[in-house]
């Protein structure tokens with residue numbers, strides 16, 4: 021039994037790319053892009069962590085260093101105790117990778133044949149292969165798809181096929197890069213349920229990159245936010261609201277159309293007939309505000325809306341770039 025507690029460890033990791041930019045008809049200038057700029061974090065065995073950030077933040081570069089595709093410019097990376105860029109093949113047996121935008125399956129082959137090839141490539145023991153295949157086929161609903169060439173599968177079907185392919189060799193760590201991108205609501209729910217069960221039953225450690233914050237809300241207690249190559253947040257999803265200084269909304273239905281409500285601690289952000297939307301800081305209680313509105317206005321109904329996590333993150337980014 022392996023006793024390594026942190027399955028994924030990064031310490032002061034940087035990745036700098038040399039790029040040549042065209043600056044004139046014949047002139048090119050050499051510049052550097054600091055895609056990852058001194059990142060440190062660790063993920064204990066069995067955790068499911070969200071790794072999010074805006075486009076170009078450095079998420080894919082991080083994942084590529086964790087798989088050994090890219091070598092860090094400086095710093096230290098360890099996955100299951102292995103230095104990924106030095107021992108990429110040995111590491112490949114212990115990790116699974118799913119890139120939502122790319123498939124690891126053979127385009128012209130039926131799913132079943134892709135899985136057979138992986139069985140051989142990873143030298144998966146026959147009994148493990150059988151058990152894992154049966155489990156994936158059942159839980160990811162692949163039964164009817166096994167004999168269909170990959171090119172004929174829908175995006176959602178292909179994604180389920182890819183997730184199965186990444187798990188046939190019992191990886192301890194699974195990296196998922198946009199696993200629900202472009203999927204319909206039902207396929208998304210299937211993928212999320214499967215990942216939740218995988219983590220609960222097998223204790224598979226999962227690092228999840230996504231633009232769909234519902235993925236994070238439903239699957240990850242911990243979330244890391246990367247921006248301009250730096251880790252700007254690492255903690256509970258709920259805590260992001262505080263960092264982003266987000267607002268909640270009190271929606272009030274008045275008896276009739278009235279000018280914007282005036283109460284201390286809130287401001288009207290929208291009016292539609294007798295309905296008004298009042299924004300107030302998420303960190304304060306709604307009760308005094310509700311009392312103040314009820315006392316001074318003819319109130320019919322009200323509700324409080326929680327901040328949209330997407331808006332919180334957008335605000336966080338905006339605040340940072342204003343610094």
Ligand SMILES: Nc1ncnc2c1ncn2[C@@H]1O[C@H](COP(=O)(O)OP(=O)(O)OP(=O)(O)O)[C@@H](O)[C@H]1O
Pocket residue numbers: 037038039053054055073074075076077078079080081082
């Ligand atoms: N091979 C490369 N050569 C030069 N620059 C690169 C290379 N790969 C990535 N970059 C740059 O590094 C930065 C981080 O890119 P990365 O793909 O890691 O971001 P990301 O967070 O995954 O973005 P997205 O959400 O759009 O996939 C970007 O500025 C990108 O242009």
